[in-house]
Amino acid sequence: MTSLSTAELLAAQRNDPSFDDIWSEIVYRGLVHVSTDEVALKELLAGAPITYYCGFDPTAESLHLGNLVQLLLMRRLQLAGHRPLGLVGGSTGLIGDPRPTAERTLKSREQTAEWVQKIRVHVEKFLSAEGENGLTVVNNLDWTEPLSAIEFLRDIGKNFRVNTMLKKDAVSARLNSDAGISYTEFSYQILQGLDFRELYRSYGCVLQTGGSDQWGNLTSGTELIRRTEGVAVHAIGTPLITNSDGTKFGKSEGNAIWLDAALTSPYAFYQFWLNTDDADVIGRLKVFTFLTRAEIEELGVQVAERPFAREAQKRLAFEVTALVHGTEAAQAAIDASAALFGQGSLADLPTDVVEAAVAELPNAIVDSTTTVGQALVATGLVASLGAAKRAAAEGGVYVNNERVSDESTAIASLALASGHAILRRGKKTLAGVTVSAG
Structure with a gap:
């Protein structure tokens, strides 16, 4: 994929020629x-x-x-x-x-x-x-x-x-x-x-x-x-703009979704759009992207026929993240999302992307003596050390996508060079830890 800055994306933007005039297009887009x-x-x-x-x-x-x-x-x-x-x-x-x-x-x-x-x-x-x-x-x-x-x-x-x-x-x-x-x-x-x-x-x-x-x-x-x-x-x-359930759009636990990357990271920004409800995604594509009416209608078919694939959400998340932060940042967010679930190397991700991912997950700060089991408890992935031991023995515990069978292993020995580690229980339940240098 060619990396484009927001300035280059700006130069590539076009209105949809299928509309008779701009008024018709902005009405269509809500x-x-x-x-x-x-x-x-x-x-x-x-x-x-x-x-x-x-x-x-x-x-x-x-x-x-x-x-x-x-x-x-x-x-x-x-x-x-x-x-x-x-x-x-x-x-x-x-x-x-x-x-x-x-x-x-x-x-x-x-x-x-x-x-x-x-x-x-x-x-x-x-x-x-x-x-x-x-x-x-x-x-x-x-x-x-x-x-x-x-x-x-x-x-x-x-x-x-x-x-x-x-x-x-x-x-x-x-x-x-x-x-x-x-x-x-x-x-x-x-x-x-x-x-x-x-x-x-x-x-x-x-x-x-x-x-x-x-x-x-x-x-x-x-x-x-x-x-x-x-x-x-x-x-x-x-x-x-409100969500289909009537809640205010763009608010997450009382916090606005900012356009400044220092306030809302590109990773968190991407995740916000990726989590769009099926009932809202086509409307969001109309408002927030420069996709044509034909492209949006095709994605609408995908939502109706294959909602589990979340193709519309993925396209929405990429388009808006690229618009605001550039295609390189959007692709980094995609790579991070894949790596978190074992479809890539976390070690290959930029440190700031890993930090942003950890910040968006249930997380805890631990010291160098903390075990994997203790980290699982500290982040809420399990309720007790006994549960951590059972989960590890059953093969359901991963640290940075590596399976860990011994919950007494020091988490610091498995952390990335940045001191971060992504814990996963089973296929989809994630948490993050940061190993304190102190």
Whole structure:
């Protein structure tokens, strides 16, 4: 397999030519949950190039899977010839988009500025800067910070109606809670509306995209432009991706799946997609890959006729991991998955991949005197030393894919050079240990 970086993958991306226009494709892919005038949008996107934008606030040091939905929608529009603006929220990040439950903790200016730069790198990674419709990245702090409080209230605030602002979902939820809402967060929608107007005035931007939970903020901009410029502009709200059982997508035990490899390793990222439920996998392929409609339909047949083969999940995991981390990292994750179950050498894997695999498994830190039996107990693969002895005697215990019949063997003698060891009981039950150097 040829190793391709994310930049090379970017250059190879194409929209599906089987669709009559880009609007039809993004609707097919489930990327439109709510929008302004659909007929007008379809016509607009089929015509001459327009300028559009999506905003990303630095609420963390990395973007996550929910943000990837927006980046891929932006990329599809760019591939259709339209001009993207990626907005990083240097000012809105200082304020905080209201959450439905509680007030955000305000970050320092220094931390916000640092995170803005990290978010900018993510945005630039997924959109091309080449050609007449190359990406332009903007920071809303550039036009917000010079505004005085009087200018903000007179020139911007007067165009917003409090009764309309109160109806926004996040605002109404907070008003009905014990936490209430501060004037700071209440004003967030005005700032986002100001962003759209500034980009309309400076770049001719006529479309904003965002999650459907941001719809109130998106329409703040369309309404401000209508009032002050006398022009109709547009917004598209993508659906909030959820699993078929209704649980929130992209959360694992309360932790987001990050796009930054330092926060979510490529191995863990790959495993997340590989574990996609059959009921969700075709929808994920539509949203998160550039596979054609024909390719996705063929994988749908595979899910229906041979679900045990998990071909759709494997293709999904590879495509998205390659998109975010490059094909080399995706292939390393595949190799690691195979090696964990005895279909390759763990010793041939890069140390960071082995570390990532151990981190994703039930694991324990042990010392050089720990036996295999004690390691099995420490990781929860067996309940007792007696059970460990029986499992080893029956031939069901493996360390780094080597069968171990004597549970009293020191685990350190079987560990990889990095000090890691993968324990396996039977064919599929895995755990990891790290032998402490101390």
